[in-house]
Amino acid sequence: MDIIKRIEEYRSQEEKLRWEGTFAEYLEIVREKPYVAQTAHSRVYNMIADAGIEEVDGHRRYLFFSNEIYGLDRTLERLVEEYFHSAAMRLDVRKRILLLMGPVSGGKSTLVNLLKRGLEKYSRTERGALYGIKGCPMHEEPLHLVPHELRPEVEKELGVKIEGDLCPYCRLMVEQEYHWRGEDVPVERVLLSENKRIGIGTFSPSDPKSQDIADLTGSIDFSTIAEYGSESDPRAYRFDGELNKANRGIMEFQEMLKCDEKFLWNLLSLTQEGNFKAGRFALISADEVIIAHTNEAEYKAFISNKKNEALQSRIIVLPVPYNLRVSEEEKIYQKLIRQSDLGHVHIAPHALMAAAIFSILTRLKDSKKQGMDLIKKMRLYDGEAVEGFKDSDVEELRNEFPEEGMDGIDPRYVINRISSALIRRDTECINALDVLRALKDGLDQHPSITKEEREKYLNFIALARKEYDELAKKEVQKAFVYSYEESAKTLLENYLDNVEAYCNWTKIRDPLTGEEMDPDEKLMRSIEEQIGISENAKKAFREEIMIRISTYARKGKKFDYNSHERLREAIEKKLFADLKDVVKITTSTKTPDENQLKKINEVTARLIDEHGYCPICANELLRYVGSLLNR
Numbered sequence: 190m191d192i193i194k195r196i197e198e199y200r201s202q203e204e205k206l207r208w209e210g211t212f213a214e215y216l217e218i219v220r221e222k223p224y225v226a227q228t229a230h231s232r233v234y235n236m237i238a239d240a241g242i243e244e245v246d247g248h249r250r251y252l253f254f255s256n257e258i259y260g261l262d263r264t265l266e267r268l269v270e271e272y273f274h275s276a277a278m279r280l281d282v283r284k285r286i287l288l289l290m291g292p293v294s295g296g297k298s299t300l301v302n303l304l305k306r307g308l309e310k311y312s313r314t315e316r317g318a319l320y321g322i323k324g325c326p327m328h329e330e331p332l333h334l335v336p337h338e339l340r341p342e343v344e345k346e347l348g349v350k351i352e353g354d355l356c357p358y359c360r361l362m363v364e365q366e367y368h369w370r371g372e373d374v375p376v377e378r379v380l381l382s383e384n385k386r387i388g389i390g391t392f393s394p395s396d397p398k399s400q401d402i403a404d405l406t407g408s409i410d411f412s413t414i415a416e417y418g419s420e421s422d423p424r425a426y427r428f429d430g431e432l433n434k435a436n437r438g439i440m441e442f443q444e445m446l447k448c449d450e451k452f453l454w455n456l457l458s459l460t461q462e463g464n465f466k467a468g469r470f471a472l473i474s475a476d477e478v479i480i481a482h483t484n485e486a487e488y489k490a491f492i493s494n495k496k497n498e499a500l501q502s503r504i505i506v507l508p509v510p511y512n513l514r515v516s517e518e519e520k521i522y523q524k525l526i527r528q529s530d531l532g533h534v535h536i537a538p539h540a541l542m543a544a545a546i547f548s549i550l551t552r553l554k555d556s557k558k559q560g561m562d563l564i565k566k567m568r569l570y571d572g573e574a575v576e577g578f579k580d581s582d583v584e585e586l587r588n589e590f591p592e593e594g595m596d597g598i599d600p601r602y603v604i605n606r607i608s609s610a611l612i613r614r615d616t617e618c619i620n621a622l623d624v625l626r627a628l629k630d631g632l633d634q635h636p637s638i639t640k641e642e643r644e645k646y647l648n649f650i651a652l653a654r655k656e657y658d659e660l661a662k663k664e665v666q667k668a669f670v671y672s673y674e675e676s677a678k679t680l681l682e683n684y685l686d687n688v689e690a691y692c693n694w695t696k697i698r699d700p701l702t703g704e705e706m707d708p709d710e711k712l713m714r715s716i717e718e719q720i721g722i723s724e725n726a727k728k729a730f731r732e733e734i735m736i737r738i739s740t741y742a743r744k745g746k747k748f749d750y751n752s753h754e755r756l757r758e759a760i761e762k763k764l765f766a767d768l769k770d771v772v773k774i775t776t777s778t779k780t781p782d783e784n785q786l787k788k789i790n791e792v793t794a795r796l797i798d799e800h801g802y803c804p805i806c807a808n809e810l811l812r813y814v815g816s817l818l819n820r
């Protein structure tokens with residue numbers, strides 16, 4: 190790739206997007222594409238909707254978030270429906286601050302960032318385009334130039350709504366430079382950019398106690414005040430507060446409730462009617478999405494203070510809990526690992542899953558439902574079928590604790606533990622046991638864990654380990670069965686010969702001695718029992734197999750190992766059972782004989798080729814499973 194050329198291309202693309210004209214020309218654009226004059230809330234909503242919406246089980250999934258945010262579909266649905274969609278329809282919620290409230294490292298900043306970066310991009314597309322008065326410190330909507338008296342007519346003519354008034358700076362400019370000839374005022378396309386402080390801003394409280402409201406609303410410009418003589422001359426004021434700069438887009442307000450009460454009061458009265466006050470000027474119109482975030486403790490302290498009641502009504506709170514699905518949690522870890530410099534290490538299959546099980550268990554609340562336990566609940570939440578429970582039970586579980594997911598272990602903590610384990614072990618590969626051990630060691634150092642919690646968490650690690658053990662055993666047995674494929678075929682043939690004789694009331698011939706024998710009932714039953722076929726049902730099952738075989742024969746197809754799903758399962762299970770001892774011996778022996786060595790190599794190769802293991806973790810798995818089977 191020619192990097193310089195790519196940079197040039199990028200620059201020329203940005204150049205191409207630029208547009209400059211007069212207000213009169215802008216009106217023609219609005220006539221053709223009224224959406225250029227939509228509000229910031231509406232633009233954010235359309236950005237999300239344009240990325241695509243899927244219906245899943247009566248819930249909406251917004252693809253806009255799906256590559257970055259995992260397991261928070263319900264939260265995102267509320268965010269989009271209850272906040273952005275309503276706000277886009279100009280309902281009252283858009284005049285309130287959106288407050289994301291949730292536990293540390295639960296994805297709040299990631300969510301806001303996604304919206305900010307998304308809107309920067311969207312403003313560069315046709316559907317997301319917007320325009321502003323050239324030179325306005327707030328890149329304000331040019332339609333503010335339309336006098337109030339004429340707005341009803343103009344709105345009807347153009348099919349748009351006009352809200353807000355010229356900012357003090359533009360008002361003066363239009364008066365002095367254009368003598369109120371609004372049609373001549375220059376307009377330009379606005380390309381949102383946080384770096385350039387255009388329409389996207391971040392406010393993070395510096396010193397909460399002495400926070401200056403000017404950081405939000407701008408301040409007097411002492412370098413020009415002598416020239417203009419008065420603090421109320423807009424030319425002697427810098428409209429460069431975060432609220433000014435984020436006009437038309439999004440302002441992120443980090444850790445909002447860390448701010449002093451007085452400051453919040455100021456802020457909230459500023460934002461309440463889509464206006465804010467700065468210096469000695471009339472109200473300034475603002476069209477921006479304000480998204481704040483905070484943690485639960487601060488939020489609780491905030492609402493428990495009676496004095497804050499009025500403030501609360503100006504805030505829309507959206508709880509952002511931790512993800513509660515194991516499979517989604519794994520995706521979060523994968524993402525975090527990709528983003529870190531752990532990219533080169535091999536993560537053994539199921540290692541992240543083991544950690545995810547632990548994390549999710551720390552976040553779940555014990556249900557009072559009959560027959561329910563945390564592991565079952567965890568499975569149900571992850572969309573697995575659990576015997577004795579239905580979909581409606583899952584819904585009930587969710588409703589049992591509306592605040593579930595507001596505490597527990599956070600994803601970043603898990604990743605930190607994994608990386609410290611890696612450093613300590615100095616290895617190229619890390620497996621589930623390493624991960625669980627690292628998490629266990631970490632419990633002693635975790636700053637905010639009580640003694641009881643520690644006990645509870647140790648138990649969760651044990652549960653995660655048990656889940657992993659089952660999987661590990663199954664995986665090894667499967668790999669063994671594969672290398673015993675010949676045995677599976679022989680077993681099948683053997684079974685079919687016997688079934689045929691049974692159904693036809695004939696005898697079978699012993700392949701060695703040529704002797705005639707009755708069908709081997711014991712063999713047939715030992716296979717059928719694997720899939721729960723009772724003594725009473727065996728005849729029907731065998732006849733069904735015979736019918737299947739003759740159907741195949743008529744069509745000229747060969748009946749084989751894969752031709753009958755349940756029979757195959759039965760054969761595999763029988764093999765598992767027969768092989769158990771072989772696996773046990775082969776995997777745990779210190780000095781394998783030639784034959785055993787061959788099997789081990791075959792199985793290892795299969796684990797590597799088909800199941801994502803590397804030589805290190807494949808061998809570790811075999812040894813581990815060997816020790817499990819020998820217990």
Ligand SMILES: Nc1ncnc2c1ncn2[C@@H]1O[C@H](COP(=O)(O)OP(=O)(O)O)[C@@H](O)[C@H]1O
Pocket residue numbers: 257258259260261291292293294295296297298299300511512521524525600601
């Ligand atoms: N549900 C989630 N989906 C995707 N990533 C997540 C999720 N929860 C946390 N993360 C990741 O964990 C890290 C910490 O999240 P962050 O957004 O900083 O949390 P917060 O701002 O709530 O403290 C980020 O890298 C984030 O991408």
Ligand SMILES: [Mg+2]
Pocket residue numbers: 294297298299
């Ligand atoms: Mg954050």
Ligand SMILES: [Zn+2]
Pocket residue numbers: 322325326327328329355356357358359360
């Ligand atoms: Zn202006």
Ligand SMILES: [Zn+2]
Pocket residue numbers: 535536537617618619802803804805806807
């Ligand atoms: Zn490995």
